[in-house]
Amino acid sequence: MFKDFDDNFDFESNILEAGAYFSYPASDPEALPIHMSTAHNVKDLDDLQKRYDEHGFCYNRNRNPNRTALAELMSYVEGGETSIACSSGMAAISTAIIANTKAGDHVLSDQTLYGETIEIFTKILAKYGVETTFVDFTDLEAVRSNVRPNTTILYTETVSNPLISVPDIAEISEIAHANDAILIIDNTFMTGALARPLKMGADLVVNSLTKFANGHSDAVCGAVTGAAKYVDKAYELQVLLGTQSDPFSSWLVCRGIRTLNLRVRKQAENAAALAEMFEKSAYVKAVYHPSLASHPQHELAVKEFGKYFGGMLSIELPEDREKMNKFMDNMHLCHYAMTLGGYRTTMSYPPMSSHSDMTKEERMAIGISDGLLRISVGIENTEDLVKDFEQALEAAYGA
Numbered sequence: 072m073f074k075d076f077d078d079n080f081d082f083e084s085n086i087l088e089a090g091a092y093f094s095y096p097a098s099d100p101e102a103l104p105i106h107m108s109t110a111h112n113v114k115d116l117d118d119l120q121k122r123y124d125e126h127g128f129c130y131n132r133n134r135n136p137n138r139t140a141l142a143e144l145m146s147y148v149e150g151g152e153t154s155i156a157c158s159s160g161m162a163a164i165s166t167a168i169i170a171n172t173k174a175g176d177h178v179l180s181d182q183t184l185y186g187e188t189i190e191i192f193t194k195i196l197a198k199y200g201v202e203t204t205f206v207d208f209t210d211l212e213a214v215r216s217n218v219r220p221n222t223t224i225l226y227t228e229t230v231s232n233p234l235i236s237v238p239d240i241a242e243i244s245e246i247a248h249a250n251d252a253i254l255i256i257d258n259t260f261m262t263g264a265l266a267r268p269l270k271m272g273a274d275l276v277v278n279s280l281t282k283f284a285n286g287h288s289d290a291v292c293g294a295v296t297g298a299a300k301y302v303d304k305a306y307e308l309q310v311l312l313g314t315q316s317d318p319f320s321s322w323l324v325c326r327g328i329r330t331l332n333l334r335v336r337k338q339a340e341n342a343a344a345l346a347e348m349f350e351k352s353a354y355v356k357a358v359y360h361p362s363l364a365s366h367p368q369h370e371l372a373v374k375e376f377g378k379y380f381g382g383m384l385s386i387e388l389p390e391d392r393e394k395m396n397k398f399m400d401n402m403h404l405c406h407y408a409m410t411l412g413g414y415r416t417t418m419s420y421p422p423m424s425s426h427s428d429m430t431k432e433e434r435m436a437i438g439i440s441d442g443l444l445r446i447s448v449g450i451e452n453t454e455d456l457v458k459d460f461e462q463a464l465e466a467a468y469g470a
């Protein structure tokens with residue numbers, strides 16, 4: 072279709088042309104190739120028009136084959152009409168929210184969320200005339216009574232970060248829709264393999280694909296999925312802001328998602344086994360995991376998730392820094408890492424990471440004490456993992 076090198080031209084010119092296009096059939100590869108090209112050549116103006124009409128590939132920031140592949144995969148995983156793939160979870164969250172709000176709107180948000188999402192509301196939206204109220208989304212009356220006539224977005228997470236609370240998505244979506252507002256859910260902790268917020272009534276789902284979706288702790292990426300009328304607005308904004316995922320990360324995440332189902336089930340089983348052990352441990356003050364009958368939303372979690380309650384759990388240890396350090400130092404199979412969702416078990420300390428922007432008083436008000444550890448459970452052998460946590464607790468807190 073396109074010209075290649077030509078003997079009438081000099082070496083200086085031909086070295087730029089030779090081998091630029093495949094001269095052999097390369098269709099239907101078993102694994103998706105990585106399309107790093109910033110642009111795709113068009114033949115002439117008619118071809119250009121055709122690309123526009125068919126949403127074909129012209130310029131990477133607008134559209135790229137690997138990004139499109141990931142978006143299509145995410146639409147399937149979350150059961151949504153369409154998706155965009157973004158440069159990070161935060162890019163997905165901010166693009167989805169900013170595209171669907173305007174000055175004068177009000178947002179009603181859950182009070183326990185990933186800390187930087189809270190900052191999008193308080194530091195970014197606030198600057199542009201969008202006010203946010205934060206309430207506990209497990210309290211439906213608080214949600215209902217804080218909706219205002221100008222509330223356009225209700226925002227929460229399928230399982231909240233870091234307290235692992237479970238909001239009633241079906242009920243909250245009804246409250247949103249009765250006010251002509253939309254419900255946006257961050258499904259990062261559960262993923263479409265274990266929970267489908269769109270099927271429960273949400274309008275948009277955002278994901279940090281950096282986490283369980285990719286699962287290998289080697290790519291930063293995100294996605295927005297849902298009805299075209301909302302995702303298309305996010306796409307338009309993404310093209311202007313440049314919040315799109317790059318081809319290599321998109322490719323890595325597509326590859327990661329192929330094993331998502333296997334990983335998250337094993338992670339959920341391991342998390343449930345750990346939660347059971349922690350609940351019996353004399354050294355653990357509180358355990359937060361929806362698999363436990365003692366979890367305040369256990370019944371709801373059974374309704375929303377079935378038998379897999381996700382790989383995220385939190386525990387509260389005595390607020391003694393020296394002993395917490397000893398506990399961490401004694402772990403072999405769990406590493407401290409400021410991320411989650413990888414195939415290995417990791418832990419993080421919200422007061423010094425995701426919620427470090429809050430004062431101690433602000434954190435305590437929403438239940439995040441200085442003894443809280445968040446654990447992202449991996450796919451290790453269940454018994455090995457339980458034993459390793461038990462011995463580390465004993466080494467730090469035992470007599």
Ligand SMILES: Cc1ncc(COP(=O)(O)O)c(C=O)c1O
Pocket residue numbers: 159160161162185228232257259260278279280281282291292293410411
């Ligand atoms: C629930 C949740 N949403 C969004 C994000 C942001 O994702 P990213 O780091 O890919 O921007 C995180 C990060 O930890 C998260 O835990």
